[in-house]
Amino acid sequence: MRNVNVPRVIGADLRRCATPGERGSVVIEMAVAAPLLLVLVFGLLQFAVIMHTNIIVNDAVRVGSRSLAMTRGNADPCTAAANEIRTAAMGLTASSLSVTITVNNRAYGPAAIPSCAGAGATMAAGADATARATYPCSAVVYGVDYIPSCSLSAQTTTRVE
Numbered sequence: 001m002r003n004v005n006v007p008r009v010i011g012a013d014l015r016r017c018a019t020p021g022e023r024g025s026v027v028i029e030m031a032v033a034a035p036l037l038l039v040l041v042f043g044l045l046q047f048a049v050i051m052h053t054n055i056i057v058n059d060a061v062r063v064g065s066r067s068l069a070m071t072r073g074n075a076d077p078c079t080a081a082a083n084e085i086r087t088a089a090m091g092l093t094a095s096s097l098s099v100t101i102t103v104n105n106r107a108y109g110p111a112a113i114p115s116c117a118g119a120g121a122t123m124a125a126g127a128d129a130t131a132r133a134t135y136p137c138s139a140v141v142y143g144v145d146y147i148p149s150c151s152l153s154a155q156t157t158t159r160v161e
Contacts, residue, residue, distance in 0.1 A: 060088035065156035078116035
């Protein structure tokens with residue numbers, strides 16, 4: 001067996017790995033793809049926040065409507081139901097929540113806390129009572145509003161007991 005002199009390479013010469021015309025192409029590809037990927041990821045996160053807020057508003061209206069159905073004979077059932085909606089809407093800005101209560105086919109609101117003093121005494125068992133709430137939402141990703149005038153709303157009708 002012959003002894004062949006093979007030069008030892010201690011460090012890899014990276015300049016020989018890339019084709020001469022392709023140097024820097026990875027940086028350009030990343031500069032093009034990264035903003036699109038970031039908009040997609042942050043858009044999905046913003047959509048998840050909007051859906052979570054929608055679930056909170058729906059649940060709060062359901063709780064308020066059940067409270068409204070149980071307050072027959074109360075002096076002001078609308079205020080009691082609106083307070084239940086505000087309490088159940090944890091994490092939302094209470095001043096931005098607009099509530100409308102319908103009792104005896106008459107709507108009270110939209111207001112922060114609608115009042116229907118005296119309507120509780122005339123609520124008939126088996127009649128419909130409706131609670132509705134609206135809440136503004138924001139779909140802004142990197143300064144672009146993808147859903148201008150976004151508003152979430154929920155409505156629940158229950159029978160008065």
